[in-house]
Amino acid sequence: MGVMNDPLTNDLFPQALLPVTLQGPADLEGFRRAARALLARQMLPEQVSWHSSDTPVQDLFASPIAGAVAATTAIHNAAFAYAPPVGVPPEFVTLCETAILHSDPNRFGLLYRILWRLAHEPGLRHDPLDADMVMAQQMAQAVRRDMHKMKAFVRFRTVQDETFRSNPGGGPLHVAWFEPEHHIAEAIAPFFARRFTQMRWAVLTPERSIQWDGAQLSFGPGARKSDAPPPDAGEKLWLTYYENIFNPARLKVKMMQKEMPRKYWHNLPEAVLIAPLAAGAHERSARMVDEVPIGPTRRLPDITVLPVTMAPDEDSPVSSLEQLREATNHCLECPIGACATQSVCGEGPLQAKLMFVGEQPGDQEDLQGRPFVGPAGQLLDRALDELGIQRGQVFVSNAVKHFKYELRGQRRIHKTPSQREAAACQHWLDDEIALVQPGLLVALGATAARSLLGRAVPVMANRGRIFERDDGRKVLVTLHPSALLRMPAEGREAAYADWLADLSVLTQQPQD
Ligand code: URA
Secondary structure, eight states: OOOOOTTTTTTTTOOOOOEEEEEEETTHHHHHHHHHHHTTOOOOOGGGGETTBOOTTTTTTTSHHHHHHHHHHHHHHHTTOOOOOOOOOOOHHHHHHHHHHHHHHTTTHHHHHHHHHHHHOGGGGGOOOOOHHHHHHHHHHHOOOOOOOHHHHHEEEEEEHHHHOOOOOGOOOOOOOOOSSSSSSSHHHHHHHHHHHTEEEEEEEESEEEEEOSSSSEEEEOGGGGSSSOOOOOHHHHHHHHHOOOOOOGGOHHHHHHHOGGGGGGGHHHHHEEEEHHHHHHHHHHHHSSSHHHHOOSSSSSOOOOOGGGGGTTTOOSSSSSHHHHHHHHHOSSSGTSSSOOOOOOSTTTSSEEEEEEESOOOOHHHTOOSOOOOHHHHHHHHHHHHHHEEEEEEESSSSSSSOEEETTTTTEEEOOOOHHHHHHHHHHHHHHHHHHOSEEEEEEEHHHHHHHOOOOHHHHHHOOEEEESSSEEEEOOOOHHHHTSSOOOHHHHHHHOOOOOOOOGSSSSSO
């Protein structure tokens, strides 16, 4: 096939490359239009040089030829608008959409070459080992990986900006800094808008900044790391949480670096802990193995089973939290109470408008006698912090007031309470609700949802939904934070983002 003369360029400058300048490094529409037009004019891939803001035309005025050719580009760009569509396999369109975001300056040339070849080599679409196709696939895969990492490793910090100061009810601005490898900022923005619909946020990157005002996405120029806010209190909580969930016996450095590559560490608050925790892991796990198994010590004297006649009197509900604590400490309406260290009742202001209900106290809660103080509590605290809700303003409790566990060696492993056990505890929870009178309750997990709504509510199918109880109180159903902690590290951040999105409904609800 001979080289076609392009009426605009090649007649005048047969040796010159035709520079095509796109509007930005991820200008798919511009690329599509230009490629169609070039193909219609039978411009060989080798005759075109592609440019965008990341690969500008070099030496534009260095030679009269280059200058003159550059001048023709504008004419071409106008002509591109009228190019006819080209029939290509749909997989190629999908491949282009992703591979074009790669940072390799040769990506446009490669994709145009494939387009050209698809039009002229019918066998190409059936050749999975073709070098050009393989290279484009690899680019697309690298872009997908970069997007995945951005979803997992973006860390927001709260800023009390002007909008927050004039309307604190709207919640603070959340700002994150991230350095993607490829040109993914605009492509990934809708993901963050969906995940954090109820929050105002901005993600700053060196190339683009993305902003969501709660209703609309907008894009601005790139930023510097120093434009993002410094670490805040929420970050300290994240570090404590990370320290808590770190299990030295399960440390697999290679695996961890695969999931959380070193290049992301400098923007991850928890990364400062990795080296010291990893260095001490061997010693800590050896100590764990050597320790003689011991059961937890009960702080209360042994309890004898109450005769049925001493079961709580339903007609005289408790009138204070102290009374509730005292009564639950002696409750033996189900077997769990006999093994726990103490009962754990709800905590928070009695006039709180918002009440969180979990499943049952965990190991730490059982020892400290306070709800949500262990790892799940720290994750809950982080979420509250990011939503601008103060933990001291909400009431936090559980459906079941004692810790149910199974002893494995020296470890007490959480066991889900049975429906009968939760039902036996129901009246204590009702007492708490009657004392606090919250307008809005949050059911963290299935046990809490059943206790608050009186029937089984599948959590995954109903997460983020608000139900109304018979007494008119509203109940938001979502996952229990422990469910997030149990997830593989890979998906944990994305799951946390979903959870935060469920909870962000709270900032918009009247709680009276
Ligand atoms: N899980 C719960 O459900 N409640 C707590 O208090 C702690 C962990």
